[in-house]
Amino acid sequence: MTQTLPTAPSGAPPAVRFRHVAKSFGAVRAVSGIDLDVRAGETVALLGRNGAGKSTTVSLLLGLDTPDAGSVRLFGEPPERAVRDGRVGAMLQDARPVPRVTARELVAFVARTHPAPMPVAEALDLAGLTDLAGRRVDRLSGGQAQRVRFAVALVGNPALIVLDEPTAALDVEARRAFWASVRGRARRGHTVLFSTHHLEEADAYADRIVVIDRGRIVADGTAEQLRRAAGGSLVSFDLAGRPSEGLAALPGVGCVEVRGDRARLRTEDPDATVVALVGLGAVRGLEVTAPSLEDAFLALTDAPAPTAAAVPAAPADTVVEVR
Numbered sequence: 001m002t003q004t005l006p007t008a009p010s011g012a013p014p015a016v017r018f019r020h021v022a023k024s025f026g027a028v029r030a031v032s033g034i035d036l037d038v039r040a041g042e043t044v045a046l047l048g049r050n051g052a053g054k055s056t057t058v059s060l061l062l063g064l065d066t067p068d069a070g071s072v073r074l075f076g077e078p079p080e081r082a083v084r085d086g087r088v089g090a091m092l093q094d095a096r097p098v099p100r101v102t103a104r105e106l107v108a109f110v111a112r113t114h115p116a117p118m119p120v121a122e123a124l125d126l127a128g129l130t131d132l133a134g135r136r137v138d139r140l141s142g143g144q145a146q147r148v149r150f151a152v153a154l155v156g157n158p159a160l161i162v163l164d165e166p167t168a169a170l171d172v173e174a175r176r177a178f179w180a181s182v183r184g185r186a187r188r189g190h191t192v193l194f195s196t197h198h199l200e201e202a203d204a205y206a207d208r209i210v211v212i213d214r215g216r217i218v219a220d221g222t223a224e225q226l227r228r229a230a231g232g233s234l235v236s237f238d239l240a241g242r243p244s245e246g247l248a249a250l251p252g253v254g255c256v257e258v259r260g261d262r263a264r265l266r267t268e269d270p271d272a273t274v275v276a277l278v279g280l281g282a283v284r285g286l287e288v289t290a291p292s293l294e295d296a297f298l299a300l301t302d303a304p305a306p307t308a309a310a311v312p313a314a315p316a317d318t319v320v321e322v323r
């Protein structure tokens with residue numbers, strides 16, 4: 001098996017550094033002033049809606065595109081040099097299969113271009129390709145071809161692994177195996193940066209989530225920090241016949257929703273709200289729930305609410321009645 005990477009010396013430059021990076025395509029500002037550091041050994045998710053700027057960010061990171069402004073450095077070097085030195089492995093969305101070569105031949109070819117590759121059989125195994133190694137890559141299914149791209153990204157044993165929407169074509173089992181392999185890399189000290197639409201994948205596998213919207217970073221932190229940044233824990237309880245008037249004035253409460261006999265309060269300060277409710281004796285069925293990552297993502301990216309059950313972002317003194 002491949003060895004754990006040596007720990008980066010203290011004071012070493014970050015694996016990824018973007019400074020004021022901008023990129024436009026005609027009138028479209030795909031990336032609009034991004035500043036981002038990824039420390040060696042971190043696993044970071046780039047999360048954003050369609051067209052948010054994730055793939056453009058990945059292209060700039062790999063040196064496939066040149067920024068109009070700002071700078072990109074990988075381990076303190078220009079991306080082209082870091083890629084040439086074999087420090088970066090990438091799995092891109094739209095890589096075309098090479099005709100007439102087998103998965104093993106392709107992965108072996110890429111291994112030979114790297115200074116310290118892992119054994120080809122290991123890369124094939126990590127990508128779940130052992131049984132498909134002798135098949136031509138241009139005859140594989142979409143999910144199988146995606147696994148070949150993963151093996152290609154891994155085989156050079158690169159310090160930085162970049163994965164652009166890596167699980168889009170994978171079935172449930174392949175997805176689970178894929179993330180187990182990614183985690184294995186991260187445990188060995190590799191830096192992993194992946195872009196995704198899947199909030200649950202960002203939540204489960206990233207140390208840090210960077211939310212991109214309209215070419216800008218709108219949030220950067222752990223899933224827990226993002227949930228908190230979106231604000232608004234929910235405190236709910238049974239009214240038990242009490243009137244709902246006055247609840248919006250309780251400490252921390254921004255919005256009140258009443259469904260039948262149950263009140264749901266969105267609050268910036270759940271502790272203070274609960275203490276106030278206890279003071280009123282309104283404790284039957286009392287529950288406090290943190291906002292989900294989906295709530296946070298939607299709040300951060302300004303998208304329309306996905307379900308009628310979401311509490312509307314109403315002004316502080318509004319009482320929303322839903323019957």
Ligand SMILES: Nc1ncnc2c1ncn2[C@@H]1O[C@H](COP(=O)(O)OP(=O)(O)OP(=O)(O)O)[C@@H](O)[C@H]1O
Nearest residue numbers: 025028029030048049050051052053054055056057
């Ligand atoms: N080569 C290009 N020419 C013109 N416009 C482009 C080009 N590449 C990207 N864009 C535009 O830049 C914006 C950002 O696109 P990008 O592909 O980076 O988004 P994304 O977050 O990766 O989206 P998705 O999740 O749909 O893949 C979009 O408005 C897109 O249409």
